[in-house]
Amino acid sequence: MFASLHGSGNLRGLAFEFSPIVEQTAPDTVTFDASGLERLFGLTQDIAAAVMRRAGETGVKANLAMAANPDAAICAARGFAGVSILPQGDEAKFLGSLPLKLLETTPELQETLERWGIRRFQDLAALPPLGIAERLGPEGLRLRLLARGEVDRMLVALEDPPRFEDEIELDYPVELLEPLAFVLSRLLGGLITRLATRGLATNELRLRLTLENRTIHERRLRLPIPSLDQRALLKLMQLDLAAHPPWAPVEYVHLEANPVKPRAAQTGLYTPVAPEPLKLELTMARIKAFVGEGKVGSPELLDTHRPGAFRMCSAVCLAAGVRSKYTGGKTAGATIALRIFRPPRVARVTIDSGRPTFVAAEGVRGRVVQLAGPWRTSGDWWTVDPWERDEWDIGLSDGALYRIYCAPPGWFVEGSYD
Amino acid sequence: MGAAALQKQFESVLQWQVRPVPEFVRTGVPEIDAATGGLPRGALTEIFGPVSSGRTSLLASILAAATGRQEICALVDVEDSFDPVSAAAAGVRLDGLLWIRCGHNAEHALKAADLLVQGGGFGIVIVDLGDTPPRTARRISLTSWFRLRRAVENTPTVLVAVAQQSNAKTCSSLMLECTRERVMWPGSTPLLRGMQVRVTRRKPAREVTACFQAAALE
Numbered sequence: 001m002f003a004s005l006h007g008s009g010n011l012r013g014l015a016f017e018f019s020p021i022v023e024q025t026a027p028d029t030v031t032f033d034a035s036g037l038e039r040l041f042g043l044t045q046d047i048a049a050a051v052m053r054r055a056g057e058t059g060v061k062a063n064l065a066m067a068a069n070p071d072a073a074i075c076a077a078r079g080f081a082g083v084s085i086l087p088q089g090d091e092a093k094f095l096g097s098l099p100l101k102l103l104e105t106t107p108e109l110q111e112t113l114e115r116w117g118i119r120r121f122q123d124l125a126a127l128p129p130l131g132i133a134e135r136l137g138p139e140g141l142r143l144r145l146l147a148r149g150e151v152d153r154m155l156v157a158l159e160d161p162p163r164f165e166d167e168i169e170l171d172y173p174v175e176l177l178e179p180l181a182f183v184l185s186r187l188l189g190g191l192i193t194r195l196a197t198r199g200l201a202t203n204e205l206r207l208r209l210t211l212e213n214r215t216i217h218e219r220r221l222r223l224p225i226p227s228l229d230q231r232a233l234l235k236l237m238q239l240d241l242a243a244h245p246p247w248a249p250v251e252y253v254h255l256e257a258n259p260v261k262p263r264a265a266q267t268g269l270y271t272p273v274a275p276e277p278l279k280l281e282l283t284m285a286r287i288k289a290f291v292g293e294g295k296v297g298s299p300e301l302l303d304t305h306r307p308g309a310f311r312m313c314s315a316v317c318l319a320a321g322v323r324s325k326y327t328g329g330k331t332a333g334a335t336i337a338l339r340i341f342r343p344p345r346v347a348r349v350t351i352d353s354g355r356p357t358f359v360a361a362e363g364v365r366g367r368v369v370q371l372a373g374p375w376r377t378s379g380d381w382w383t384v385d386p387w388e389r390d391e392w393d394i395g396l397s398d399g400a401l402y403r404i405y406c407a408p409p410g411w412f413v414e415g416s417y418d
Numbered sequence: 419m420g421a422a423a424l425q426k427q428f429e430s431v432l433q434w435q436v437r438p439v440p441e442f443v444r445t446g447v448p449e450i451d452a453a454t455g456g457l458p459r460g461a462l463t464e465i466f467g468p469v470s471s472g473r474t475s476l477l478a479s480i481l482a483a484a485t486g487r488q489e490i491c492a493l494v495d496v497e498d499s500f501d502p503v504s505a506a507a508a509g510v511r512l513d514g515l516l517w518i519r520c521g522h523n524a525e526h527a528l529k530a531a532d533l534l535v536q537g538g539g540f541g542i543v544i545v546d547l548g549d550t551p552p553r554t555a556r557r558i559s560l561t562s563w564f565r566l567r568r569a570v571e572n573t574p575t576v577l578v579a580v581a582q583q584s585n586a587k588t589c590s591s592l593m594l595e596c597t598r599e600r601v602m603w604p605g606s607t608p609l610l611r612g613m614q615v616r617v618t619r620r621k622p623a624r625e626v627t628a629c630f631q632a633a634a635l636e
Contacts, residue, residue: 271488272487272488272490273538273539273574274489274490275537275540276539279538280537280539282537283534283536283537284516287518287529287530287533287534290526291518291519291523291526292521295521296517296518296519297516297517298512298516298517299500299502299505299512299515299517300512301506308503310502310503313513333630333631334446334475334476334478334479334615334631334632335475335479335508335509335632335633335634336475336504336610336612336632336633337477337478337504337508337632338474338501339499339500339501340498340499340501341499342498342499370603372603372610375609391609395601399468399469400470401470401610401613415499416469416470417470417610417613418469418473418474
């Protein structure tokens with residue numbers, strides 16, 4: 001059984017939702033192998049109803065025809081509006097009333113048939129094959145078989161689409177994120193169904209919004225692991241759009257999913273608990289919404305001696321089963337920790353005999369009762385951003401221990417030992 | 419409806435609920451583990467003491483022990499004072515640590531901690547109010563602490579709050595007070611060599627004391 005869709009919209013995407021063997025017959029026609037679908041949907045009418053229902057959901061406007069061979073289905077889809085189901089063996093009778101121009105042929109042959117007064121499928125189907133072969137050759141015979149719905153051939157199957165994308169043009173510009181979420185949900189639902197039917201998942205969503213002022217607002221959502229969880233993905237997109245809202249009403253929405261193989265992981269009985277990757281991503285997105293971008297992540301030390309050099313990484317590696325095996329080692333015993341003041345507090349320091357004797361800064365004030373230093377460090381002198389400083393560890397009269405340093409342009413309190 | 423029928427219907431609700439004994443995890447400081455048994459899972463632990471009393475050194479040891487057990491930890495840093503360099507030197511595996519920098523906003527910190535505990539999967543969630551002025555920390559209502567305690571109950575997460583004074587009061591299951599005993603000033607090395615910290619268990623009631631030494635970074 002073959003089905004043909006003729007119309008407008010994402011025909012190919014729709015066809016791929018139902019079958020892996022899809023032929024792009026023409027820009028406005030797609031044919032797919034529907035054999036086996038009866039096990040899922042039941043009768044041919046039920047299959048047709050399922051296809052048309054999905055077409056309605058995805059905004060595809062097309063005629064659907066189902067027949068025992070692809071060309072009969074194609075002719076019926078092009079010739080009849082709505083849904084047509086061609087009974088096997090009666091294709092010639094069913095297609096008989098269609099105009100001959102539906103058969104793609106050369107203009108010369110078309111003109112010859114026109115002169116003979118042959119205008120419909122049934123006229124051509126009734127001609128004797130021997131006579132056609134003598135007068136019109138093999139092309140004439142092929143046309144006759146097409147008109148009788150008797151051509152049996154294999155579909156020229158398309159490769160799996162490398163891009164999973166969907167788009168929608170809105171009837172009126174959408175200003176608020178909430179109504180936009182409904183549109184996104186619909187697009188996301190379609191993409192996820194298409195991915196799921198191929199046993200795939202996505203690890204990246206790309207959203208392109210065309211705004212009312214003709215500018216483009218693009219967002220890219222990377223996931224720690226491939227997923228097909230529509231609710232979680234939608235929530236992540238909503239949070240991302242809330243953090244980076246489009247600056248004008250949205251007119252056109254284009255959503256693309258990066259197809260990847262789904263992650264299959266077997267957790268062990270003795271594996272320590274870890275946050276579920278997508279749940280962690282959602283939690284982080286929620287926290288980022290109020291603490292700000294760049295304030296949530298995993299610290300990573302940079303390969304430099306510059307004090308306080310680190311960067312924040314997205315916490316992808318934190319998720320269950322994603323992180324690498326621990327290879328480091330614990331140092332022997334406890335280590336004294338430093339609490340950093342960000343930014344370093346500008347200090348007024350009294351010096352006596354080259355040593356600090358009194359320190360005053362925001363929240364820090366006292367006589368230096370004990371001290372150690374200086375510890376002179378410098379680096380990056382070969383770059384445009386060199387640094388150098390003299391560090392002192394001091395114990396103040398208030399009982400606290402601080403690290404202070406002297407670097408151009410003056411003295412600073414870097415933090416407290418705790 | 420007779421009393422017997424009522425009793426039968428609500429027996430399970432009216433019965434005195436006995437809490438199971440929590441599992442304890444190591445702090446990474448053997449002296450404290452020996453004295454207190456470690457930190458309870460599914461409960462709130464408070465570590466408090468004045469500035470430079472060794473709270474953060476203890477915290478770094480706790481994080482190092484937890485990340486060494488392959489657990490994922492979260493640090494909600496109210497005053498943005500966490501130092502990744504000294505934490506890494508203390509043995510904390512930074513790629514197992516989620517650091518949330520709240521920019522001096524205690525309200526955001528509580529909200530973030532609540533989301534993290536609700537999200538689940540973390541071995542330890544730390545709310546670091548160590549540099550928050552006691553007056554600000556005291557403004558956090560007991561209801562908020564109670565909410566956090568309820569959220570962490572029956573989970574394998576250890577919730578730790580660090581501050582200058584005890585704030586959670588009855589909501590915490592374990593209270594550890596840190597005091598600095600002495601500072602080791604340099605002999606041959608140019609900078610601070612370390613300090614000795616005394617940790618006193620204030621809750622549960624029987625007071626227990628342990629001392630540990632925190633060495634300076636090489």
